[in-house]
Amino acid sequence: MSGLFTDYLWDTPSDVALRLAKRIKATRKxxxxxxxxxAGRSNVSYATLRKFxxxxxxxxxxxxxxxxxxxxxxEVNDLFSEPVYNSIEEVVNASKxxx
Numbered sequence: 001m002s003g004l005f006t007d008y009l010w011d012t013p014s015d016v017a018l019r020l021a022k023r024i025k026a027t028r029k030x031x032x033x034x035x036x037x038x039a040g041r042s043n044v045s046y047a048t049l050r051k052f053x054x055x056x057x058x059x060x061x062x063x064x065x066x067x068x069x070x071x072x073x074x075e076v077n078d079l080f081s082e083p084v085y086n087s088i089e090e091v092v093n094a095s096k097x098x099x
Contacts (some may be wrong), residue, residue: 024052033070035053044058049066052066
């Protein structure tokens, strides 16, 4: 059985971070933007961007700056916008704790 959930079931936080870094890097390269250009435009240091693309390690604020500069912030805003319920209790509680 293969699907979105099962494909990533055994991921580590590092796996997820590296996947995000690869997506940012691919977007940057597709748009023919150098690391130095993106760093300057986003106000994220060049060293931080290089490290992120290599290791996936970056602060949340710097990650958001990169997504904003690349026009991807809506994707970040859409994270968790559609709740995934694991039980009936969560469905019942959802109305109590809306964001």
